[in-house]
Amino acid sequence: DPSDAEAIRLTDRQREELASLATILHVKRRATIYLEDAVADSVFSMRDGVVKAYRELASGKRVVHAFLFPRDLFGLADGGRYVNSARAVTDATIYRLPMAELSILLRHDGDLQYGFLAKVTHELREAQRRSILMNRRDAAGRLAMFLVFVGERVDAPASRLPLPMTRSDMAAFLGLTLEAVSRAARVLERRGLVKFDGLHSVRILDPARLATLAAAV
Amino acid sequence: DPSDAEAIRLTDRQREELASLATILHVKRRATIYLEDAVADSVFSMRDGVVKAYRELASGKRVVHAFLFPRDLFGLADGGRYVNSARAVTDATIYRLPMAELSILLRHDGDLQYGFLAKVTHELREAQRRSILMNRRDAAGRLAMFLVFVGERVDAPASRLPLPMTRSDMAAFLGLTLEAVSRAARVLERRGLVKFDGLHSVRILDPARLATLAAAV
């Protein structure tokens, strides 16, 4: 499981320390977890469900910077404030870690903090991957990369990959319009690579060729 | 100085600890500092000069993920290996911190590591800013954002902003072709926003309107 490599490895004691800090948050689909520029008083860790981290631009456009899956960490601040907003895409269960106490714990437990550092470094790499994606001109190729990306993160068979987010959310992540995503989906189907099963499920019919298209940057 | 906010705040003792680990690297323009996928044995911190962090894609295209200016940290690994390559854009002086020893130091000194964590978090935010940039369709707007970005990082008057990198490097950072950058430069000049003074220097003639264009996402 590739997503395992990204998980923070903890000793039992560390897990207990974190658990003693954490409160569990049950949020409904579409619920806002925090808003950009708000004072960052907590860090969050996904347990179940999917969350999107996005930004509203002055023009009204929305950019989705990341979809957060179980085990993902999010809500790290820059300068004491959240740099984007977070909203639940599905009903979700989230660990909430108060920043004030977490900060103290991290400063005292170098190993634990080292896990956090590794996690953020990995997120940085993911952000770079996305910018490679956005460098592509062809919408079908971008969508192919996205499907591969989701396949890596979700624990589900390729015969029925869930796509809980809307086409608009996908567009906002891929740097395309809603229409372009819709057309790209049709292109992938015409090429026999995938079959969309309603709006929130895909079957990967030809993983090898899909991966080839995704890698053809 | 906005770049000050990004600097790691250190006590004298911490500075000494880091200094005792560091070796100083003097590299010539175009020298490679490390290559992608190489085992990551060191982390680097800029002292003087400019470095680019880039990736070679299978197609032969190059993507520049970041330009590193003095006080920037780079070379953080993901999975024990460098995720991109680094090359000097100008002659540069760089602190080299051996990973093995740095790792031990960070685990023992939570405050020092906390500074690193903040630094990486900030870099993550910069990566997101770049993806907002790459979402724009208009080359002139992208270039405007880039000039504002350089202005924030460089300690120089707006009347003579240095652009040490080549047009190709800028294109690889902006997700444009070399030709598009060249034409965008001409557009900004025609609008009276800037004046290019040779290939490696710009004068910002109308900072307010340039900032407006840069923010018009």
Added chain:
DNA sequence: CGGGACATTGAAACGTCTCAAACGATGTGG
């Protein structure tokens, strides 16, 4: 079951990319 949000499809406009040629800067060897 109804209403509103979301998604598909079509046609035209727009702006970069591509290809190509000429120009300018850079650095090396004679």
Added chain:
DNA sequence: CCACATCGTTTGAGACGTTTCAATGTCCCG
């Protein structure tokens, strides 16, 4: 120190693919 080869840049014209605008169709939530 200059000539020259090389790399990088400018400029032009056409092709390509997404965006935009608009209308229709579908999903889903109350």
